Amino acid sequence: MYLVADISVEICAAKSCKLCTQYCPEANTILYSDEMGKDKGFKYGSAYVAVDRCKGCAQCVWVCDNMAKNHAIKMIMIDQLPVAALTDNITYGEKSTTATLVSPTVG
Amino acid sequence: MSLDYVKFSSGFEKFMPKEYRDMVEHGPFGKKVSVSQMGSFKEVLEEHPMCAGCAMTLFIRLAMIAFPNPEDTITVGTAGCGRLAISQAAIPFVYGNYGDQNGVASGLSRGLRLRFGDKPKDVVVMAGDGGTADIGFQQVLHSWFRKERFTTIMLDNEVYGNTGGQESGMTNRGAVLKMAPLGKKFEKMDMLQMAKVAGCAYVATVVPNNPRRVESVIKKAVLIAREVGSTYIQAYTSCNIEYAIPTDKVMEDAKNVENDRYQFSEYITDEAKQFLTERYGYKEFLPKPAAPAPGLPKA
Numbered sequence: 001m002y003l004v005a006d007i008s009v010e011i012c013a014a015k016s017c018k019l020c021t022q023y024c025p026e027a028n029t030i031l032y033s034d035e036m037g038k039d040k041g042f043k044y045g046s047a048y049v050a051v052d053r054c055k056g057c058a059q060c061v062w063v064c065d066n067m068a069k070n071h072a073i074k075m076i077m078i079d080q081l082p083v084a085a086l087t088d089n090i091t092y093g094e095k096s097t098t099a100t101l102v103s104p105t106v107g
Numbered sequence: 108m109s110l111d112y113v114k115f116s117s118g119f120e121k122f123m124p125k126e127y128r129d130m131v132e133h134g135p136f137g138k139k140v141s142v143s144q145m146g147s148f149k150e151v152l153e154e155h156p157m158c159a160g161c162a163m164t165l166f167i168r169l170a171m172i173a174f175p176n177p178e179d180t181i182t183v184g185t186a187g188c189g190r191l192a193i194s195q196a197a198i199p200f201v202y203g204n205y206g207d208q209n210g211v212a213s214g215l216s217r218g219l220r221l222r223f224g225d226k227p228k229d230v231v232v233m234a235g236d237g238g239t240a241d242i243g244f245q246q247v248l249h250s251w252f253r254k255e256r257f258t259t260i261m262l263d264n265e266v267y268g269n270t271g272g273q274e275s276g277m278t279n280r281g282a283v284l285k286m287a288p289l290g291k292k293f294e295k296m297d298m299l300q301m302a303k304v305a306g307c308a309y310v311a312t313v314v315p316n317n318p319r320r321v322e323s324v325i326k327k328a329v330l331i332a333r334e335v336g337s338t339y340i341q342a343y344t345s346c347n348i349e350y351a352i353p354t355d356k357v358m359e360d361a362k363n364v365e366n367d368r369y370q371f372s373e374y375i376t377d378e379a380k381q382f383l384t385e386r387y388g389y390k391e392f393l394p395k396p397a398a399p400a401p402g403l404p405k406a
Contacts, residue, residue, distance in 0.1 A: 018143070018145070018146060021145045021146030022142055022145050022146075022169075022318040023165065023316075023318070023358060024165070025157075025159075025160060025161055025162070025164035025165040025168065026154070026164070026168075027150040027152035027153065027154075027168050027171075028149060028150050030146055031146045031147070032145075032146035032147050047146060053154060055159035055160070056159060057159040057160025057354035057355065057357070058160070058354055058355035059160050059165075059354060059355060059357055059358060061355055062355045062356065062357075062358055062359065063358060066359070067358075087125070087126070088125060092129055092132070092133035092147075092148065092149055093133075093147075095144075095147055096147050097146070097147055
């Protein structure tokens with residue numbers, strides 16, 4: 001098993017700084033969804049991680065902790081994530097993306 | 108070489124991988140995208156075999172977003188880590204022999220001008236410090252002396268990272284590396300001064316811990332290279348393997364190095380300033396309005 005980044009929607013959707021999307025070295029790995037936060041009653045959308053592309057470098061954790069000071073991202077073993085976004089289940093829209101969350105180990 | 112080269116032949120849509128369909132339908136081709144929209148559109152860069160947490164990858168990712176017309180751009184590279192990611196993008200990539208990337212780009216840029224005339228086709232060289240300052244040094248400098256109109260970007264990780272950690276011309280004096288155990292005995296090459304002396308129209312240093320600045324610098328360099336002359340960007344993109352930087356501290360290191368020896372600097376000729384202002388509406392080079400005259404003292 002290996003570590004991947006996991007973003008807390010509750011913290012992210014309250015701030016929505018989007019810094020992690022700009023600092024991830026992997027393309028289209030940290031994506032942004034308007035629905036993910038607003039559907040739960042938060043002011044903004046939230047960033048989320050396409051875990052099949054995450055290499056586990058934790059650069060986003062440093063950026064969220066030290067630059068944004070939001071502490072919304074933690075590294076977590078992939079088999080301990082009940083649901084996560086996978087590239088196959090992500091749909092791009094005009095200004096945002098939507099993801100159907102599934103179990104990352106079953107797919 | 109146009110927007111059409113990425114589109115599907117009719118009837119083949121359903122056989123294409125999801126990533127490709129996303130790229131055609133929601134990619135940056137034919138649109139204006141910026142760093143602030145990252146995470147909401149499909150990027151031209153795909154998955155690549157570079158190390159986890161590599162700052163060079165981040166810089167390449169930002170550069171691909173910053174290209175003013177990605178559908179009209181060709182990248183040229185050479186041996187080194189960078190080409191592992193640059194070649195995994197939906198932008199045509201030419202792989203030169205080691206060190207001849209600026210020679211290849213010279214021919215390419217001249218050929219494109221003959222073929223397409225005034226329609227801008229951008230050529231961008233992205234190579235490492237070894238490819239640019241050591242092995243390709245002669246061709247790089249001569250392309251600048253000839254004022255070839257394309258952009259050269261040096262991905263400066265200050266080491267030969269791909270081959271086990273030998274010192275390069277851009278390694279700092281005293282740096283101890285796996286294949287340079289006694290420490291480097293010479294100073295780091297001053298490529299910025301050389302670029303200015305050789306006649307580049309735009310020279311900048313940048314560190315990827317400021318994505319908006321990376322975007323703005325690359326846009327300016329590519330636009331200036333369309334008509335004015337050679338442009339050069341030197342980017343610090345640390346090698347976290349050879350310099351043993353923990354992956355989650357890569358941005359901290361970038362910040363420290365920026366404060367230490369890689370401060371942002373920008374050199375732009377008057378001709379390039381005028382070109383950006385008149386052709387592309389840049390306002391930052393306009394003369395500042397004169398301060399209002401101080402009022403007369405009250406009697």
